[in-house]
Amino acid sequence: xxxxxxxxxxxxxxxxxxxxxxxxxxxxxxxxxxxxxxxxxxxxxxxxxxxxxxxxxxxxxxxxxxxxxxxxxxxxxxxxxxxxxxxxxxxxxxxxxxxxxxxxxxxxxxx
Amino acid sequence: xxxxxxxxxxxxxxxxxxxxxxxxxxxxxxxxxxxxxxxxxxxxxxxxxxxxxxxxxxxxxxxxxxxxxxxxxxxxxxxxxxxxxxxxxxxxxxxxxxxxxxxxxxxxxxxxxxxxxxxxxxxxxxxxxxxxxxxxxxxxxxxxxxxxxxxxxxxxxxxxxxxxxxxxxxxxxxxxxxxxxxxxxxxxxxxxxxxxxxxxxxxxxxxxxxxxxxxxxxxxxxxxxxxxxxxxxxxxxxxxxxxxxxxxxxxxxxxxxxxxxxxxxxxxxxxxxxxxxxxxxxxxxxxxxxxxxxxxxxxxxxxxxxxxxxxxxxxxxxxxxxxxxxxxxxxxxxxxxxxxxxxxxxxxxxxxxxxxxxxxxxxxxx
Numbered sequence: 001x002x003x004x005x006x007x008x009x010x011x012x013x014x015x016x017x018x019x020x021x022x023x024x025x026x027x028x029x030x031x032x033x034x035x036x037x038x039x040x041x042x043x044x045x046x047x048x049x050x051x052x053x054x055x056x057x058x059x060x061x062x063x064x065x066x067x068x069x070x071x072x073x074x075x076x077x078x079x080x081x082x083x084x085x086x087x088x089x090x091x092x093x094x095x096x097x098x099x100x101x102x103x104x105x106x107x108x109x110x111x
Numbered sequence: 112x113x114x115x116x117x118x119x120x121x122x123x124x125x126x127x128x129x130x131x132x133x134x135x136x137x138x139x140x141x142x143x144x145x146x147x148x149x150x151x152x153x154x155x156x157x158x159x160x161x162x163x164x165x166x167x168x169x170x171x172x173x174x175x176x177x178x179x180x181x182x183x184x185x186x187x188x189x190x191x192x193x194x195x196x197x198x199x200x201x202x203x204x205x206x207x208x209x210x211x212x213x214x215x216x217x218x219x220x221x222x223x224x225x226x227x228x229x230x231x232x233x234x235x236x237x238x239x240x241x242x243x244x245x246x247x248x249x250x251x252x253x254x255x256x257x258x259x260x261x262x263x264x265x266x267x268x269x270x271x272x273x274x275x276x277x278x279x280x281x282x283x284x285x286x287x288x289x290x291x292x293x294x295x296x297x298x299x300x301x302x303x304x305x306x307x308x309x310x311x312x313x314x315x316x317x318x319x320x321x322x323x324x325x326x327x328x329x330x331x332x333x334x335x336x337x338x339x340x341x342x343x344x345x346x347x348x349x350x351x352x353x354x355x356x357x358x359x360x361x362x363x364x365x366x367x368x369x370x371x372x373x374x375x376x377x378x379x380x381x382x383x384x385x386x387x388x389x390x391x392x393x394x395x396x397x398x399x400x401x402x403x404x405x406x407x408x409x410x411x412x413x414x415x416x417x418x419x420x421x422x423x424x425x426x427x428x429x430x431x432x433x434x435x436x437x438x439x440x441x442x443x444x445x446x447x448x449x450x451x452x453x454x455x456x457x458x459x460x461x462x463x464x465x466x467x468x469x470x471x472x473x474x475x476x477x
Binding site for chain 1 (some may be wrong): 364386393394441444445448451452
């Protein structure tokens with residue numbers, strides 16, 4: 001999995017590429033924790049190039065949500081599609097978060 | 112008619128038939144099915160004494176043909192054989208292939224033998240090929256000649272050893288049609304075959320051979336629709352399996368994924384099925400994560416080429432416990448994914464082990 005972070009005016013955008021599974025979820029959690037600890041508390045996660053997610057990945061996302069909530073931050077998910085969308089739907093995870101059709105609309109919502 | 116008891120056959124250190132007992136009655140058509148190398152052809156060859164059994168007895172109409180005093184040539188004439196590779200004499204015409212046995216072995220006059228042979232060639236639809244040589248015939252025609260030659264000896268039972276497996280698929284049906292006709296006419300036959308639809312249609316009884324024994328026998332309905340034993344079921348449903356032992360919480364998920372992908376590729380499973388299978392495997396492994404700290408887990412993925420079913424069986428040791436009991440899990444995400452990906456979930460305690468069986472849900476509409 002690749003973890004690509006870039007700063008926009010309204011938030012930090014984290015693009016996840018590849019797989020978020022039992023192997024990569026701990027790596028994701030570490031990187032995201034560093035980002036939040038560094039003061040980035042408004043986060044958009046871009047799933048456009050994420051091919052695969054399992055419940056281990058969902059748990060990692062949940063950890064992020066809890067960390068941001070504790071710091072009064074905000075989290076939005078953008079471009080959830082295909083197999084990742086299916087896992088969000090079948091696990092009920094999608095109904096717990098703000099899902100945006102694009103990074104632009106997520107940033108607009110946060111600005 | 113034929114009573115086989117405790118028949119065994121060894122070739123050196125290799126035991127091909129361990130303990131075969133069966134009775135065959137007049138007018139019965141018995142199909143012998145099973146995986147390659149399980150002794151089906153050897154069994155037929157032992158019946159005809161083309162192979163000398165290592166042990167047991169074979170009685171025909173009450174006479175033990177393994178007895179030294181038995182008139183083997185006469186008994187053998189009662190039971191003629193059709194081979195996979197035809198075994199016709201290439202230097203003789205079709206008609207001479209048929210008359211050879213009756214003239215030389217039974218002392219029949221040439222004219223009578225020729226008349227009878229022509230009748231038999233008509234029966235198998237090849238009277239116009241009487242003067243042809245085997246090399247001028249197709250595979251299906253050669254096998255029909257071989258069947259006619261077999262009938263020329265007036266056998267009471269015909270043994271057919273994979274009669275269609277050397278044939279071009281286009282000629283299989285013409286040979287099967289001839290065998291079907293013989294069955295209709297009441298000929299007693301034992302047929303080793305891989306043609307399952309044919310075996311189902313033509314037989315009164317089916318023997319499934321495996322491990323050098325008759326592993327299961329029954330009517331075609333019993334064997335093909337409701338096989339009782341595991342190996343029979345796997346064979347009938349053409350089940351292909353992938354097995355993997357997971358002995359540590361630090362298992363290599365990606366190496367296992369690559370093996371499962373190769374298994375899926377080999378059986379040409381759709382992309383979505385592969386993705387769902389990989390996700391299901393990972394989710395169940397997550398459920399077993401605490402157990403893997405101390406225990407070993409055995410995974411078997413089975414794919415039925417007949418029904419397209421994809422089944423996963425997970426076996427673990429320890430106290431009786433369903434690993435999917437929700438109070439054992441950290442949250443419901445994994446369980447909800449597993450439920451969504453499966454058609455059925457079953458937990459059973461089997462031989463002091465916990466067995467979790469899952470059937471992958473598949474889009475079968477396409």
